[in-house]
Amino acid sequence: EVQLVESGGGLVQPGRSLRLSCTGSGFTFGDYAMTWVRQAPGKGLEWVGFIRSKRFGGTTEYAASVKGRFTISRDDSKSIAYLQMNSLKTEDTAVYYCSRVGLLTLYGMDVWGQGTTVTVSS
Amino acid sequence: EIVLTQSPGTLSLSPGERATLSCRASQSVSNSYLAWYQQKPDQAPRLLIDGASSRATGIPDRFSGSGSGTDFTLTISRLEPEDFAVYYCQHYASSSWTFGQGTKVEIK
Numbered sequence: 001e002v003q004l005v006e007s008g009g010g011l012v013q014p015g016r017s018l019r020l021s022c023t024g025s026g027f028t029f030g031d032y033a034m035t036w037v038r039q040a041p042g043k044g045l046e047w048v049g050f051i052r053s054k055r056f057g058g059t060t061e062y063a064a065s066v067k068g069r070f071t072i073s074r075d076d077s078k079s080i081a082y083l084q085m086n087s088l089k090t091e092d093t094a095v096y097y098c099s100r101v102g103l104l105t106l107y108g109m110d111v112w113g114q115g116t117t118v119t120v121s122s
Numbered sequence: 123e124i125v126l127t128q129s130p131g132t133l134s135l136s137p138g139e140r141a142t143l144s145c146r147a148s149q150s151v152s153n154s155y156l157a158w159y160q161q162k163p164d165q166a167p168r169l170l171i172d173g174a175s176s177r178a179t180g181i182p183d184r185f186s187g188s189g190s191g192t193d194f195t196l197t198i199s200r201l202e203p204e205d206f207a208v209y210y211c212q213h214y215a216s217s218s219w220t221f222g223q224g225t226k227v228e229i230k
Binding site: 035037044045046047050061063097099102105106107108109110112113114115 | 167217218222
């Protein structure tokens with residue numbers, strides 16, 4: 001079964017850091033670009049960033065709201081993508097989803113994890 | 123930056139009825155990179171439509187997408203009880219993704 005599982009969420013104080021993990025299974029993780037999308041309580045979806053597959057350089061792109069604070073990386077040997085979040089703000093409070101950019105899609109995200117909740121509060 | 127505006131905000135319909143959801147872009151976009159997602163409460167989004175009109179794997183044919191330029195539509199031909207959810211359009215361009223604010227389809 002193709003699956004993504006996020007972990008690492010929790011309660012953190014403003015200004016602190018947190019690292020989320022996204023573990024894939026049931027597919028060749030390294031072949032896919034991986035994205036992070038978040039959803040603040042009661043709000044819509046917001047794209048956070050993505051990392052290309054190594055085949056396309058493994059480079060990253062970020063939304064303006066997190067650029068310079070968040071870093072995405074990947075370890076294909078472990079089938080894990082990471083979201084390192086630094087200098088957290090209260091407005092970063094959200095459910096964070098990782099998702100896969102489908103190889104047979106036109107940049108559609110065809111597999112999603114169940115999400116992990118990040119709460120930034122003092 | 124392209125802004126996607128979805129309408130209506132909420133659609134109240136009965137099972138069996140037809141649902142028409144709109145997604146308007148602030149400037150003309152490539153319909154190749156326009157997608158639709160369904161999200162139910164406390165669940166992750168699910169890809170429904172990719173490339174503006176191609177159903178994703180396993181999506182029933184009562185879901186269809188259309189449109190080009192700045193105006194795109196998701197149509198659910200006959201609402202089933204499991205279709206009541208929030209729907210988002212999404213566009214990809216220049217190595218980033220943008221979501222619309224969502225349309226909630228609720229039971230009337």
